Amino acid sequence: MSDAAAIPANFKVQAPPVELEREVLVNKQRDIGWLSDRVASVIEGKTPWWWWAMMIPSLILYGAMGAMVCYQISVGVGVWGNSHPVMWGWDIINFVWWIGIGHAGTLISAILFLLRQKWRTSINRASEAMTIFAVMCAGIYPALHVGRIWYDWYLFPIPNSNDIWPQFRSPLMWDVFAVSTYFTVSVLFWFMGLIPDLAVMRDRAKTKVRKFAYGLFSFGWTGSNRHWSNYEKAYLLLAGLSTPLVLSVHSIVSLDFAVSQLPGWHTTIFPPYFVAGAVFSGFGMVLTLLIPLRTLCKLEDIITMRHIDLMCKVVLATGSIVGYAYIMELFIAWYSGSPYERYAFLNRISGPYYWGYLWMFLPNVIIPQLFWFKWCRSRLWFIFIMSLIVNIGMWFERFVIIVTSLHRDFLPANWGWYSPTWVDILMFLGTFGQFFTLFLLFMRFIPMIAICEVKAITPQADPHHPLGGAKDGGHH
Amino acid sequence: MSASKPYGLLAEFDKPADVMHAAEEVRDAGYKVWDVHTPYPIHGMDEAMGLKNSKVGWFSFIGGVTGYTSGMLLIWWTNAVDYKILIGGKPMFSPFGAFPPSYELTILFGAFGALLGMLFLNRLPRLNHPLLKHDRFKLVTHDKYFIVIETADPKYSPKETRELLEKLGSKRIELVEE
Numbered sequence: 001m002s003d004a005a006a007i008p009a010n011f012k013v014q015a016p017p018v019e020l021e022r023e024v025l026v027n028k029q030r031d032i033g034w035l036s037d038r039v040a041s042v043i044e045g046k047t048p049w050w051w052w053a054m055m056i057p058s059l060i061l062y063g064a065m066g067a068m069v070c071y072q073i074s075v076g077v078g079v080w081g082n083s084h085p086v087m088w089g090w091d092i093i094n095f096v097w098w099i100g101i102g103h104a105g106t107l108i109s110a111i112l113f114l115l116r117q118k119w120r121t122s123i124n125r126a127s128e129a130m131t132i133f134a135v136m137c138a139g140i141y142p143a144l145h146v147g148r149i150w151y152d153w154y155l156f157p158i159p160n161s162n163d164i165w166p167q168f169r170s171p172l173m174w175d176v177f178a179v180s181t182y183f184t185v186s187v188l189f190w191f192m193g194l195i196p197d198l199a200v201m202r203d204r205a206k207t208k209v210r211k212f213a214y215g216l217f218s219f220g221w222t223g224s225n226r227h228w229s230n231y232e233k234a235y236l237l238l239a240g241l242s243t244p245l246v247l248s249v250h251s252i253v254s255l256d257f258a259v260s261q262l263p264g265w266h267t268t269i270f271p272p273y274f275v276a277g278a279v280f281s282g283f284g285m286v287l288t289l290l291i292p293l294r295t296l297c298k299l300e301d302i303i304t305m306r307h308i309d310l311m312c313k314v315v316l317a318t319g320s321i322v323g324y325a326y327i328m329e330l331f332i333a334w335y336s337g338s339p340y341e342r343y344a345f346l347n348r349i350s351g352p353y354y355w356g357y358l359w360m361f362l363p364n365v366i367i368p369q370l371f372w373f374k375w376c377r378s379r380l381w382f383i384f385i386m387s388l389i390v391n392i393g394m395w396f397e398r399f400v401i402i403v404t405s406l407h408r409d410f411l412p413a414n415w416g417w418y419s420p421t422w423v424d425i426l427m428f429l430g431t432f433g434q435f436f437t438l439f440l441l442f443m444r445f446i447p448m449i450a451i452c453e454v455k456a457i458t459p460q461a462d463p464h465h466p467l468g469g470a471k472d473g474g475h476h
Numbered sequence: 477m478s479a480s481k482p483y484g485l486l487a488e489f490d491k492p493a494d495v496m497h498a499a500e501e502v503r504d505a506g507y508k509v510w511d512v513h514t515p516y517p518i519h520g521m522d523e524a525m526g527l528k529n530s531k532v533g534w535f536s537f538i539g540g541v542t543g544y545t546s547g548m549l550l551i552w553w554t555n556a557v558d559y560k561i562l563i564g565g566k567p568m569f570s571p572f573g574a575f576p577p578s579y580e581l582t583i584l585f586g587a588f589g590a591l592l593g594m595l596f597l598n599r600l601p602r603l604n605h606p607l608l609k610h611d612r613f614k615l616v617t618h619d620k621y622f623i624v625i626e627t628a629d630p631k632y633s634p635k636e637t638r639e640l641l642e643k644l645g646s647k648r649i650e651l652v653e654e
Binding site for chain 2: 215237
């Protein structure tokens with residue numbers, strides 16, 4: 001009441017003028033109770049047929065991955081196509097591809113939070129889940145590609161009888177720290193966001209098992225404002241910590257390449273180029289997942305066409321940055337004057353793997369430019385196809401970087417040819433099995449929309465908005 | 477239920493503006509042991525309740541400093557002291573080469589500091605709470621807003637506190653038991 005005197009008696013709280021009102025983020029003025037009901041219904045209803053229709057093939061592929069992992073461990077890395085001179089094949093391609101996909105989740109949850117992009121609330125939970133599962137798929141490859149995986153613990157600074165420590169001057173060690181930190185912090189961030197939403201599920205739960213499980217994991221959350229106050233600060237801090245984290249992870253992944261001497265890898269543009277590509281492919285995957293899910297789970301009022309439109313714009317922006325990087329890479333190869341560098345790039349474009357370069361350049365640089373047109377950003381089937389094209393393009397980017405650089409380096413005597421084996425292919429398909437199995441379990445048992453965060457951005461939730469009950473004369 | 481002690485008065489509100497206004501009045505009336513429960517964080521409620529800035533930042537800061545320091549010390553001690561191996565003529569220890577892992581550990585420990593600090597300051601997790609036994613209070617995660625003034629508050633009086641909450645426009649005031 002301290003400010004009451006300063007507010008004139010005839011002061012009225014009004015809705016913003018129509019021309020200044022932004023397009024709403026939740027359609028049809030849904031109230032906050034509706035949001036809980038709608039999101040929870042995905043979990044509470046009967047398991048839909050399409051869930052099983054996707055779960056069964058996913059489980060089969062997941063099983064195939066398990067079989068391939070066992071085969072690879074028991075026989076050796078030779079079951080893959082990796083061989084001299086291409087010692088990094090599909091394993092590292094898939095590692096970089098999956099970890100890149102993970103980046104959109106953290107971008108949405110952290111960077112867009114710091115930038116006060118309220119639209120992130122509808123998509124952040126699912127994208128963070130996507131991040132975690134993508135990093136889990138990525139993590140398989142570096143663990144396996146060392147060959148004798150029972151020595152993987154050498155990667156961590158654990159005292160041992162040989163008194164040997166990890167060698168921290170190698171970017172591969174930096175990668176271990178970057179990826180494991182990324183996974184852990186993503187899980188922490190995701191889980192913290194879940195606490196109030198699990199409390200929503202706890203308070204709606206009808207069965208004993210649900211009451212117990214949601215009750216346990218919601219940590220006794222009561223929505224207390226004294227708690228929210230600390231919670232919001234912790235959320236802000238985690239967002240602030242995840243932002244430099246997400247930028248560093250793919251930078252460090254790129255240093256695995258850039259710190260080497262190999263033509264095509266030894267470039268300073270790699271860190272920003274990898275990060276932009278990662279966000280680009282991650283948004284591609286978010287679109288691939290959410291376009292069908294918003295329809296199947298009837299979430300069209302929460303994940304609106306405006307959200308889709310904004311995501312398409314991010315794809316356009318990051319795709320253009322990637323395109324700039326590709327062209328700059330070509331320019332620098334020429335400008336460097338190094339014959340090896342020039343040859344590496346000439347060989348990418350016109351060598352035996354020219355088709356890889358085309359599959360990289362067209363889907364990542366040329367085709368996303370269609371998103372300049374409103375028509376292209378408002379047709380769901382079109383955006384869905386585009387999102388698949390983006391994912392394929394980004395896979396080929398890693399193929400081009402790894403295979404074309406390795407297969408012809410300095411000495412023609414070292415040149416060779418690379419092609420994957422059936423184990424490579426089945427293991428890669430198997431990671432999709434793992435990814436979709438985990439994602440389907442997630443969406444069936446955990447709220448796939450951040451309920452409390454979406455509630456907080458509706459006008460009904462704003463005490464300063466007429467829909468939130470703001471009255472004449474203000475309330476201060 | 478008759479044998480149990482009263483925990484506090486629970487007042488229900490329908491609109492965020494109402495609960496915010498009510499919180500300001502409760503603050504000005506001088507109550508100390510009370511709380512507002514909402515389905516989502518309401519911007520400006522901390523001021524309305526007269527809360528100070530959260531201390532979570534300190535936990536995160538200490539975590540971050542610990543992470544950076546331990547990363548640097550670990551790399552220096554393992555690679556430059558305990559078992560020296562010369563690799564490619566590189567120095568045994570260089571802060572530049574040691575920076576990326578230390579940077580990651582800064583973030584890792586800082587993030588743990590933020591989450592664990594938040595849980596510590598909120599005294600969570602807890603397995604039970606008098607409010608969680610109350611059926612009507614389940615709506616706090618749905619679409620209702622509550623103010624709870626605890627009996628532990630020195631200013632609490634069964635009659636006057638109830639009158640204050642009634643005056644603030646709550647249509648449903650109940651006594652919650654321990």
